[in-house]
Amino acid sequence: xxxxxxxxxxxxxxxxxxxxxxxxxxxxxxxxxxxxxxxxxxxxxxxxxxxxxxxxxxxxxxxxxxxxxxxxxxxxxxxxxxxxxxxxxxxxxxxxxxxxxxxxxxxxxxxxxxxxxxxxxxxxxxxxxxxxxxxxxxxxxxxxxxxxxxxxxxxxxxxxxxxxxxxxxxxxxxxxxxxxxxxxxxxxxxxxxxxxxxxxxxxxxxxxxxxxxxxxxxxxxxxxxxxxxxxxxxxxxxxxxxxxxxxxxxxxxxxxxxxxxxxxxxxxxxxxx
Amino acid sequence: xxxxxxxxxxxxxxxxxxxxxxxxxxxxxxxxxxxxxxxxxxxxxxxxxxxxxxxxxxxxxxxxxxxxxxxxxxxxxxxxxxxxxxxxxxxxxxxxxxxxxxxxxxxxxxxxxxxxxxxxxxxxxxxxxxxxxxxxxxxxxxxxxxxxxxxxxxxxxxxxxxxxxxxxxxxxxxxxxxxxxxxxxxxxxxxxxxxxxxxxxxxxxxxxxxxxxxxxxxxxxxxxxxxxxxxxxxxxxx
Ligand SMILES: Nc1ncnc2c1ncn2[C@@H]1O[C@H](COP(=O)(O)OP(=O)(O)OP(=O)(O)O)[C@@H](O)[C@H]1O
Ligand SMILES: [Mg+2]
Numbered sequence: 001x002x003x004x005x006x007x008x009x010x011x012x013x014x015x016x017x018x019x020x021x022x023x024x025x026x027x028x029x030x031x032x033x034x035x036x037x038x039x040x041x042x043x044x045x046x047x048x049x050x051x052x053x054x055x056x057x058x059x060x061x062x063x064x065x066x067x068x069x070x071x072x073x074x075x076x077x078x079x080x081x082x083x084x085x086x087x088x089x090x091x092x093x094x095x096x097x098x099x100x101x102x103x104x105x106x107x108x109x110x111x112x113x114x115x116x117x118x119x120x121x122x123x124x125x126x127x128x129x130x131x132x133x134x135x136x137x138x139x140x141x142x143x144x145x146x147x148x149x150x151x152x153x154x155x156x157x158x159x160x161x162x163x164x165x166x167x168x169x170x171x172x173x174x175x176x177x178x179x180x181x182x183x184x185x186x187x188x189x190x191x192x193x194x195x196x197x198x199x200x201x202x203x204x205x206x207x208x209x210x211x212x213x214x215x216x217x218x219x220x221x222x223x224x225x226x227x228x229x230x231x232x233x234x235x236x237x238x239x240x241x242x243x244x245x246x247x248x249x250x251x252x253x254x255x256x257x258x259x260x261x262x263x264x265x266x267x268x269x270x271x272x273x
Numbered sequence: 274x275x276x277x278x279x280x281x282x283x284x285x286x287x288x289x290x291x292x293x294x295x296x297x298x299x300x301x302x303x304x305x306x307x308x309x310x311x312x313x314x315x316x317x318x319x320x321x322x323x324x325x326x327x328x329x330x331x332x333x334x335x336x337x338x339x340x341x342x343x344x345x346x347x348x349x350x351x352x353x354x355x356x357x358x359x360x361x362x363x364x365x366x367x368x369x370x371x372x373x374x375x376x377x378x379x380x381x382x383x384x385x386x387x388x389x390x391x392x393x394x395x396x397x398x399x400x401x402x403x404x405x406x407x408x409x410x411x412x413x414x415x416x417x418x419x420x421x422x423x424x425x426x427x428x429x430x431x432x433x434x435x436x437x438x439x440x441x442x443x444x445x446x447x448x449x450x451x452x453x454x455x456x457x458x459x460x461x462x463x464x465x466x467x468x469x470x471x472x473x474x475x476x477x478x479x480x481x482x483x484x485x486x487x488x489x490x491x492x493x494x495x496x497x498x499x500x501x502x503x504x505x506x507x508x509x510x511x
Contacts, residue, residue, distance in 0.1 A: 147390055149381070149384075149385030149391020150385055150391035152382060152385065153382035153386045155374075156372075156379060157363075157368075159333070160361065161382070162333065163333060163356060163363075164356060164357070164360070164361070164383065164386035165356035165357035166387075211373065212373050212375060212378075213373045213374055215373075
């Protein structure tokens with residue numbers, strides 16, 4: 001029991017931090033809806049794996065990454081904005097996910113694994129899962145540190161970075177692959193419908209602090225970690241769905257960050273008066 | 274007549290550019306030679322195609338037909354090589370107040386963009402500070418870019434363009450937010466230094482009194498066509 005609690009806190013810290021930082025960067029690059037459809041691709045992939053009895057993580061990740069690759073060309077082909085293409089695929093993936101879930105062996109919607117798919121579970125946090133998370137966190141952190149100069153140029157103004165010779169396409173695709181990887185991993189914990197609470201609520205909270213870009217990214221990492229580990233603890237203590245608890249924890253942090261920033265602003269105004 | 278690479282910074286031959294899904298070309302059949310080390314003014318009314326011309330030169334917009342060579346590189350095939358040697362100041366440069374990067378960080382990006390990992394050494398940061406100094410922005414170096422005024426933001430981006438020590442400098446309405454005093458300082462002090470160093474400057478403006486500028490050629494763009502090239506210098510031929 002205690003082992004499960006400790007490993008879920010560790011898993012939460014890692015997955016939450018990863019999601020926080022990836023969410024903050026995706027938000028800057030206006031890839032929010034793209035990440036949205038990638039998450040649901042991962043959900044459909046997990047459901048398909050469930051129906052076929054295949055490995056969940058690899059199938060989910062495959063579908064998420066394929067989605068990232070085809071979204072741009074699909075939007076061009078249909079002559080629609082990429083956001084609309086994302087939402088179109090999002091609907092398709094949800095439709096498929098339900099079909100796969102129904103066709104999964106065993107009594108549909110009853111089995112533990114379906115619940116895990118939809119709203120997450122701390123039971124998903126096993127040693128291999130933690131190893132994956134650790135590896136992914138290390139990859140993201142080292143890429144950020146090594147290429148920060150170029151990444152910041154892209155985050156400031158992607159078109160200007162392109163005009164200065166940065167291979168923005170390569171960075172964008174790398175980012176999408178990382179987002180796909182992150183979402184797939186986090187999905188096991190939060191479930192398919194609530195993974196966004198970890199991608200975007202910590203990013204929103206970090207923006208409250210009005211810090212510089214490095215500060216925003218660091219704060220997203222910390223807020224994501226805190227949301228996930230607090231949520232998992234809640235889930236453990238009260239036996240509630242992990243995804244729901246993580247979302248509530250993330251929202252509490254957002255409210256606290258917003259209150260802090262307002263308090264700080266009014267104190268500063270008071271000092272000036 | 275074909276010119277050697279060392280003579281022209283920019284060569285366009287019958288270039289036409291269309292925006293995605295548009296039937297009318299934004300640039301039609303443009304042929305142009307801009308000699309190395311010259312200051313070229315690009316003038317013309319709103320919607321004429323001046324920005325389109327700059328972005329086609331950089332390969333940000335792909336021409337449907339024609340041939341483009343920039344600093345000896347074929348565009349768009351070798352665009353990234355030409356871009357690494359060029360600087361661009363876009364027309365729409367303003368960022369909202371929440372923009373968190375500081376002025377100094379924004380200038381440093383100019384160097385980061387064309388180095389391998391983007392990491393700056395001590396000497397790089399010195400260059401960044403010198404460029405900020407040149408534009409009189411040193412006092413604002415650590416302020417968030419979004420909290421600077423429009424003119425200050427434009428100066429910071431000009432510093433970013435200059436810090437790259439470009440061979441080709443593309444400026445789209447670079448004075449739209451900049452006061453008269455700074456404008457004449459840039460034209461009278463900064464440009465001549467760059468030109469002496471062999472940099473070629475393309476400056477877009479729809480309202481500039483170009484008699485006041487010591488331009489080598491004036492390119493008039495009207496309705497997507499280059500209608501006039503006035504050469505001041507006899508050896509620079511069209
Ligand atoms: N993204 C776009 N899609 C379609 N058409 C465009 C686009 N951008 C510009 N155009 C069209 O191309 C033509 C040239 O535009 P361009 O921006 O090059 O003009 P400009 O000379 O820079 O004008 P200004 O002085 O207003 O900056 C215009 O007719 C414009 O309507
Ligand atoms: Mg323009």
